[in-house]
Amino acid sequence: MSGRILIADDVATNRIALKAKLSVAHYDVLPAACGADAIARAEAEHPDLILASARMADMDGADLIRAIRSRPALADLPVVLILPGDTAAARIAALRAGADDAITKPVGDRMLLARLRGLLRRHRGTRELRINAGTSGTPGLAEAATGFDSRGRVAVIAADQDRALCLRTRLKPHCGHELTTIGTHDPVGALASGLRADVFVVMIGADKAGDGPRRMAELRAAPHAGHSRIVAVMPRETETLAAALLDTGADDVVTAGLDPREISLRLGTQVRQKLSADRLRDRLRDDLRASVIDPLTGLHNRRYALPCLDRMVEAAMRTHRPLAVMVADLDYFKRVNDTLGHAAGDHVLRKVAGLLGENLREHDLIARIGGEEFLIALPETNRAQARRMAGRLCRLVRRSGIEVPGRNEPVQITVSIGVTLARSDPEGTRPSVDMLLGQADRALYASKADGRNTVTFAARTAA
Known part of the structure; x- marks a missing residue:
């Protein structure tokens, strides 16, 4: 099935006709004979989209949308x-009531199905973001349908700058978002030059209408438009x-x-949903x-450190260059x-973590792998270079004298380091991360036994 769509209409013939159209397109259709029935079925069967009559005996479209949005599990469900x-x-x-789209009878099959496909794609993308960001079904984190007033950036693009300015002038009294215009025959080139927006409004010229789908596909594929919304403005209804x-x-x-006013409301819906998705992506990145x-x-x-170290070992073996691995x-x-x-x-x-990190090279690895234990990996570093670096780190920590708030005297601290080397092997044997860490740990224990504040190499390096 392409998705599950709930049809809410108190006229049986309307439900039957819509079900026939959607079933042919391989949608799973759930019928509801009134608004209350639609809400109950939506809560029980979790459709992907609700397609509802704006006028039903028990409630109108605005009441249905308010009821749907008030339920956390359904709050971001598309409603047409x-x-x-x-x-x-x-x-x-x-649209003011919070509908994701509003279509009028008679409904053309091709247009209906295209709008439903687009809404379902976006809904599934948002749902995946919510699941990955850990906000799925969490009250207060669902995408608000109304009342979200963050200011977005809308860029109007037209081949003729005057046409873009004309549309901007018409929209400005009704649109609360930042509106910019650009005249260009090449929207993708405009993005490459640094144009950024939450929503791109692309005006399709009457003389270039046939090129519209190709240009739309190119714009959607452009790297800087990947998460932006795109609204196409056609010269006439086709x-x-x-x-x-x-x-x-x-x-x-x-x-x-x-x-x-309608265009501005539609732009507002796109801005709101795009900014909501941005927040989910930010949360996911933070997580x-x-x-x-x-x-x-x-x-x-x-x-992070162990897989990274494994890749560093692989690179060392491939390039036949030494890799120093330390545990401090x-x-x-x-x-x-x-x-x-x-x-x-x-x-x-x-303070010690900062001191160690500041004195390593940009491509070196440092990680905290235990309570007060740090892993340090130095690519392209031989035994002599590793000894010098480890000795330098020991001296830096010993001489640091760490100031602690509320204490008059600085805290004197030292560090012990165990070192091993991962080097290319003529027989192609590849040392494992566990082997390297075990050798560095044993060398660290030897440093502790020798009085601490010292550097010890593994008795047998991984080779």
């Missing part, structure tokens, strides 16, 4: 209202062209002569970053926690 007559006032009222534009990248299609970053020191954590551990750190408290201990850890 079917209007009995083609009037600007009715479409504007439906179902075939509108459907083609929707299927090749447009998020909405309007005609140039449409009431500017991914948090999963590989140690929150105390800001260094990478063990989860703060000496007598328990005394700091026991005598000064854990807050002071955390402060010392942060």
Whole structure:
């Protein structure tokens, strides 16, 4: 099935006709005979989209949308209202009520299916973002249908700058977003030159209407438009062209002569949904970053470090260049926690982590892999170079004298380091990460046994 669509209409013949159209397109159709029935079935069967009559005996479209949006599990469910007559006032009222789209009877099959495909694509994309960002079904984190007033950026693109300016002038009294214009025959080139927007409004010229779908596909594929919304403005109502534009990248299609209030409402819907998706992507990036970053020191954590070290070993074997692997551990750190408290201990850890990281090369790896233990990996570093670097790090920590808030005297701390080398093997044997860490750990224990604040090499390096 292409998706599950709930049809809400209190006229049985309307439900039957729509079900026939959608079933042919391989949609799973759920019928509802009234608004209350639609809400109950939506909660029980979780459709991907609701296609509802704007006028039902028990509630109108606005009431249905409010009821749907008030339920956290359904709050971002696309709702399309079917209007009995083609009037600007009715479409504007439906969009103001929070409908994702408003279409009028008679409904052309091709246009209907193209609009549904576009809405379903966006809904599935948003749903995947919510799942990955951990906000699926979480009250307060669903995409708000109304009342979201963040200011977005809308760029009107037309081959003729005067046409773009004319549309901007018409929209400005009704659109609360930043409006810019650009005259160009090449929208993709405009993006390459640095044009950025939350929504691109692309005006299709009457003489170039046949090129519209191709240009729309090119614009959608452009790297800087990947997450932006695109609204196509056609010179006149053409179902075939509108459907083609929707299927090749447009998020909405309007005609140039449409009431500017309706165009502005449609742009507002696109801006709101785009900014909502941006917030989800930001949260996902933050969560991914948090999963590989140690929150105390800001260094990478063990989860990041071990796969990274594995790739570094692979590169060392491939290029036949040495890789130095170190494990560094703060000496007598328990005394700091026991005598000064854990807050002071955390402060010392942060300062030592910063000191170590600041004195490594950009392509070196440093990560906190235990309580007070750090992994350091140095590509293209032989034994002599590794000894010099490890000795330098020991001296830097020993001489640091870490100032701790609330304490008059600086804390003196030292570090012990164990080192091993991963080198190319004539027989092609590849040392594992576990092997390298085991050797570096044993060398670290030897440094501790020798009095701490010292560097020890593994008795047998991985080769």
